[in-house]
Every structure is written in C-alpha cells, then in structure tokens.
Amino acid sequence: MQSVPSCCCGVDDRTVPPTLRQTFVVGTVGTPMGEVPLVSASLMTADRWGGIKARWKVGRMNYRVQPGLYAMGSPNEDSPVMVTANYKMSFDFLRRELAGRNTWIMVLDTGGINVWCAAGKGTFGTVELVNRIETCGLSKVVKHRTVILPQLGAAGVAAHQVLRGSGFRVVYGPVRAKDLPAFLDNGLKATAKMREKTFTVRERIVLIPVELVAALPKSLIVLPGFFLVGGMLGPGPFRTTAAAHGILAAWAVLCTVLAGAVLTPILLPWLPGRAFSIKGLWAGLLTAALLVGFTWPDAAAPSQRLEILAWVLMISAGAAFLGMNFTGSSTITSLSGVKKEMRWAVPVEIAAVVSGLGLWAGSLLLA
Amino acid sequence: MEKLIYLKDVVTLDLDRGNCVGCGMCLIVCPHAVFAMGDGHARVVNRDACMECGACAMNCPSKAIEVKSGVGCAQAIINGMLGGKCECC
Ligand code: SF4
Ligand code: SF4
Numbered sequence: 266m267q268s269v270p271s272c273c274c275g276v277d278d279r280t281v282p283p284t285l286r287q288t289f290v291v292g293t294v295g296t297p298m299g300e301v302p303l304v305s306a307s308l309m310t311a312d313r314w315g316g317i318k319a320r321w322k323v324g325r326m327n328y329r330v331q332p333g334l335y336a337m338g339s340p341n342e343d344s345p346v347m348v349t350a351n352y353k354m355s356f357d358f359l360r361r362e363l364a365g366r367n368t369w370i371m372v373l374d375t376g377g378i379n380v381w382c383a384a385g386k387g388t389f390g391t392v393e394l395v396n397r398i399e400t401c402g403l404s405k406v407v408k409h410r411t412v413i414l415p416q417l418g419a420a421g422v423a424a425h426q427v428l429r430g431s432g433f434r435v436v437y438g439p440v441r442a443k444d445l446p447a448f449l450d451n452g453l454k455a456t457a458k459m460r461e462k463t464f465t466v467r468e469r470i471v472l473i474p475v476e477l478v479a480a481l482p483k484s485l486i487v488l489p490g491f492f493l494v495g496g497m498l499g500p501g502p503f504r505t506t507a508a509a510h511g512i513l514a515a516w517a518v519l520c521t522v523l524a525g526a527v528l529t530p531i532l533l534p535w536l537p538g539r540a541f542s543i544k545g546l547w548a549g550l551l552t553a554a555l556l557v558g559f560t561w562p563d564a565a566a567p568s569q570r571l572e573i574l575a576w577v578l579m580i581s582a583g584a585a586f587l588g589m590n591f592t593g594s595s596t597i598t599s600l601s602g603v604k605k606e607m608r609w610a611v612p613v614e615i616a617a618v619v620s621g622l623g624l625w626a627g628s629l630l631l632a
Numbered sequence: 633m634e635k636l637i638y639l640k641d642v643v644t645l646d647l648d649r650g651n652c653v654g655c656g657m658c659l660i661v662c663p664h665a666v667f668a669m670g671d672g673h674a675r676v677v678n679r680d681a682c683m684e685c686g687a688c689a690m691n692c693p694s695k696a697i698e699v700k701s702g703v704g705c706a707q708a709i710i711n712g713m714l715g716g717k718c719e720c721c
Contacts, residue, residue, distance in 0.1 A: 384704050385685070388656050418703070419661035419687035455660075462663035464636055541706075560645055593705030598661070599684040600702035600709075602639040607706055 329377035384421030525587020545588015582617035
C-alpha cells in the first residue's frame, strides 16, 4: 500500500521533511523547522489491509513510512517526542495508541524493519537517533530535552551516548505500544509488567503466517521428486504407483508443516523439552500419529506399513527442524542456546531424514 | 501467563558488580527481568531467562556488563554458515 521511494540512492535527503503524500497525513503543523506533517490516529482500511499483508510477508519490505518528524494532535514545544522505526506497522500501532494526545513522532530510518529487529541489527541505533535529532532540528521544535523510545529499541541504542551526542535524554517506554497511555499519564514511569516481553498464545499465533509462508514453498519443492521416484521404483504402471506414493508423500509434507509451523508455535509452552527441536519433534509425532491412524488400517502389505513408518521418521525430523527454526521468531531464545541446540539437533535431523529416505525407497523396492 | 525459559546454563551474560554504579539502567531495558537491585548494585537473578539481546550491556554507562549478543535464530546461523546474509526476523 504505502510505497514510499526508498532513500538509499546516494541522495542525501535527510533534511527534507517527510512528504505529505502518505495516506495517514491529514494536514500540517507549523514549527520553527517549517511545516511538519500531521498524522491521523485512526487506521483506515488501507492501513489494516496493509498490516494483514505484511503478516503474510506480502510487500513487507516496502511497508515503510518516510523517516522524519511528524505531529499528532496539536503538539507544542512542551509535548513529548516519541521515537519509532519506519516499519509501517510499528508506526501504525504507535499512532493508534496515541489517539487524542498531542505529541511529536520522530521516525528513524531502519530500512522498513521493525524496532526490535532493527535494534538487533543496529539500524535502530545510537548513530541514527543522534543524526535524526540533528536533521529534524528537534532542539528547535521542543524546549525539553527528552525523547521517548520503545524499550525494545534499547538493544541498538546506548542512552548515555545519545545524551553525549545530542543533549537529549533517552527515556525507555514500555515494551508494548498499548501501555503507552498509562506510561505517559504516569509521568514516564513503566511498571515491571510493562517492561517484560511476553510470548503469549496470541503473540505466537500472529507469527504463524510468516512461518507458513517460509516453510510451505520449500517443503512443496520436494513433492514432485516423490511422485517421480515413487512411480519409477514402485511396481505396476508408472501413473498409479506415482499417484499412490506421491499422495501419501503430500499428506506427510502437510503433516510436517502443520506440526512445525502451526502446532509448535501454538503449543510451545506445553510441548515437552526446552530445545525447540524437541518441541517440534513432539508436534511432529502428534501429526504423524494422525497420518498413521488414517492410513494404517488400509495398509495390508508389510511394504506399505514400512512406507508409513518411513514417513513417521521423516515427519518427526522435518517438524523438529521447523521447530528449531521457530527460534528466530521467538522472544526467549539466546544465540548461545540456539548454537548449542543446533550442534546436536542438525546432525540428528539430517540422519533421521536420510534413514527415512532409505526406508522409503526400500519399502517401494519391497512392494 | 506461562513463563517460558529456554536452555539452562548456556547464557554468556557476565556482570561485574565491582564496576556497577547502580544506575538501574539494566533493570529498565531488560525485557526478561534478569536483573534486580541490591545494596546499590545490580544483581543477576534470572540468568537462564536472558536472550542475549545485548540491551543491558549497550546501556550500561560503566561497562559492567558483558554479553555475547546476537539473534537467537537458527535460520540466521544456517545462513551464516552457508555464507549468505541474515534474513532473520
Ligand atoms: S542481554 Fe537482554 S535479556 Fe539478557 S540480561 Fe541483557 S537485557 Fe536482559
Ligand atoms: S546498567 Fe551497569 S552500572 Fe547501571 S545498574 Fe546495571 S550494571 Fe550497574
């Protein structure tokens, strides 16, 4: 929706105020630094639709707001300054929560990445913040010397260095934008609860689309191979054997993706084990049990049962792998931990897939 | 709310209480309540909850905290090993 030309083409347009031609801009506010775009607090259909698309990774990278200073309500030289990333969804959450208030919003250039990930990469960082305060002329727009940052930006910003570099004091706001009103009303004080990053069922469920979009195409790539090899190795005419073994393979791939990208995120706290691959393994066993339940009664020949068991092995290994991948979206895993987990999990997963493939081929030759 | 904790005893977080000036910044920025304040210095009370985001070390004005920070993301590590760039989060 919001496609704003990126500003990485060597042209230094830092001092140019953000364009008014963005859907959420409803006017301007005069400041000593010129006219600043006034943004509306209400999200329109386009904003909501854009958010949904971004969750499914459609146009996510172009989902950005132009960096710079914006106004909400009718701010003056005493109004608070909220800082955010130029990922449109971060910006939208912020303006929605600030409805009815008079504030400045300063948008940093993070290349369209959300606050947390950008902080991890250092683009939501000390240098960008100090430079942005400078180019926005913030010290002329407000009398006070305080900027309010989302707490999750702290991984990229050193508050004491910002103070030294710009004269502005960094105050870290709550983790969630929805706690902002309480934070502002409470004299810029966050409660312990506002400072904790949770990982609730809801927060995990919204991640599922991205997991699916990442996992499905990669898993579907292998399917034609199973049809082809199934048709060649199995007894009888190519078409019927290809269909028989290929369709089972398709169900198995679906079970794997369902386990790794849907069940693992949802059931995370309740799946046994601490390592995410173990959690994924349990989810895989769950869906594999379904597959067995549906196919076993019809599988009279030993070779058919062997084929099903081969899939149980491969589903478990695949789900463990996808579960391990979910570490990237989680808010609890550490780099050292993931490295430690991968050292043993990846070899085991690979070994399981290889033996599963071997069993599978063997079952076809047996038939 | 369920409290999820990842692997035990792997975190690289290190706090030098001798250097700590007790400013409380690490308590503010940590998203997993890893620190608490006691007798004028910060203290690690919830080590395994640390996700190595690096926010505490980044914002400690007296360099009392060390942590090998990075994103705990398998895909990024795989990409790194394959020589690609991180497409994490
Ligand atoms: S690295 Fe992050 S999670 Fe770990 S103690 Fe520091 S602020 Fe908390
Ligand atoms: S940020 Fe550093 S100096 Fe401040 S309390 Fe924490 S460890 Fe101590």
